[in-house]
Amino acid sequence: MSKILKSALLGTALTAATATAVMAEGVELEVTHWWTSGGEAAAVAKFANAWNATGNTWVDGAIAGSGGTARPIIISRIIGGDPMAATQLNHGRQAEELIEAGLLLDLTDVAEAGGWAEIVNPSSLLEACTLDGKIYCVPVNIHSAQWIWLSHAAYKSAGLDVPTDWNEFTASAGSLKEAGILPLAMGQQGWQQNIAFGAITLAVAGQEAWNGVNIDKNADVARGPEYTAAFEAVAAARDLAAESNVQDWNMATNLVITGQAGAQIMGDWAQGEFSVAEQVEGKDYSCLPGLGLNPVIDTGGDAFYFPVNDDPAITAAQKELAALLISPEVQVSFNLAKGSLPVRGDIDMSTANGCMQKGLKILANGGVLPSGDISFSQDTTLQIEDLQAQFWSSDMSAADAQAAYADIIANAD
């Protein structure tokens, strides 16, 4: 307890110290991000308010559309010599080349002063921000993708108990179908199908095989028996989702909310949809991290990068903002609004709801994995997503898909 208090105090003191240094001028910083939905906008307002409270000004540069739309705009602005003061990106390899080209600010001194190496949990988040021993970004939250969301209404109308893991779910699927309920809701887009694929392989093939493929990029493991079993499980899941003809992920979530579908495999951001629909965890819906079989979650999420700037006043302010974003109070208020997990384990998140608590517990136990953004380049990710899109929308055999997947892994970077 005292340790937590100490590091919290230390963080606040540091923020305060840097804050007073720059307070005199009050600098305008333009911050770009793609958080535009209701909950997201509320969360980013927490950052803006905290920053404005230091006497500086937060100029909000929200870019509508998802990361796929916003990222090219952000990158082209940085490359084109019109950089913003700070920008959201997913931590991992998206900014690798920008760092190599010397376009992003080195935050190592801020990180050392703030003791980020001790407070950031899991430490893999900070590693994702590090290149050649220098730190270039501030992780702000953790999103994980290995969740299955179950509709209590659907199971009630089929007269079944809500499953507690993936195996029970597949066993119950037949009865759901008989009751006229779609067992598995699935948006027909490659990235969603890839999330389902990732979650099912992790649960079925086990963590060792998963590590072999996703971290060591070992194509032989991807051709091995564990992955054969995983691909067969995914093919079975494809049959359960055969009748699902929605495209967007939130439409699929809506099928679960309204009880038209039994379950959906989707990241923890789906929780936002359930809370908007005023559903209660444990009563109206259940969430199972790691599909209830293998309670580990990946640690994707968002981070802020600070493009290099000629103006020393702005550079000082950028470093101050970096320290602020990871400070304890800001972390708590931001992540409660966003429904994501905080990047530091030393803060009090007791007001979070049941699903977030499950996630926090897994984080505390160290059941974490690097996310796809961290393991694979965007190029490889897109190839895997394409394969999944093809696999889920056709009758491609599990063996063919596995062979194609192993080829991608063999050439992955």
Added chain:
Amino acid sequence: MTVPSVPPTLSGKRPSKLFKNWMAKMASLPMILTALVVFVGGTAWTVTYSFTGSRMLPRTKWVGLDQYERLWSSDRWMISITNLGIYGICSLILTLFIGFTLAACLDRKIRFEGVFRSIFLYPFALSFVVTGLAWQWILNPDFGMQSVVRDWGWTAFNFDPLNNPDIVMFGLLIAGIWQGSGLIMCIMLAGLRGIDEDIWKAAKVDGIGTVKTYIMVVIPMMRPVFVTALVLIAAGIIKLYDLVVAQTGGGPGLSSEVPAKYVIELMFRAQNLGQGFAASTMMLCSVVIILIPWAYLEFGGRKRG
């Protein structure tokens, strides 16, 4: 893009041709330079960098033909090409046919011609994004055409192209034709109005039927109009991108992917510029392969005749 019929030049003095209207030529110099630098220069740059291993940033790391090898072994690219072929052929034939038929109907001096003309041309005023979204809803099985027909009593009626990988391209085709045939109709109508009344009278005197007159006499006379229409349609086909993004997003799966979308996705989503450049170079090649024989026939033939 259109092919103006060049009047035979009257000037006899050849040497003065370069300096004729020199003021006008000076004035257009900036535009000529822009065209050279932006179009030709940009094209050359793209082709050059398609031989590099550029990822997010352009880099001169030469990899030879690797990008092209990967391109032609990529399922997504092959699906894109096949889709464009299906869409292209169907769209070309159907748009020309529907455009001409509508124009011919309007040309029969019907009542309220102006009203019909506006109605048929109206879809062209909409962007492809709006068209795509509108047809996405119309073809949606739960709210659109299928549910309406089922409500009328045909409960077995099944029409859900956007969720069926085998026929999704035809769902796009419907929207594309709906949007594009109005313009072609207007061009055809203008061409038909350019046909001398006397031709019709002569045909009537000779006792040739209306349909036969159209096919045997009028259509051959409208060759330049058809060429213009063809070029417009073909350009629209190669560019096909926004309709797909708005209507299907390339889905279900990869079944409605098109080459232009491949280029954008690889360049910006996969952050693999080299691969995107290779794909766009292949698109350029396909345009050139179609364009050169056509230009040769069109312009080369004109001189001989």
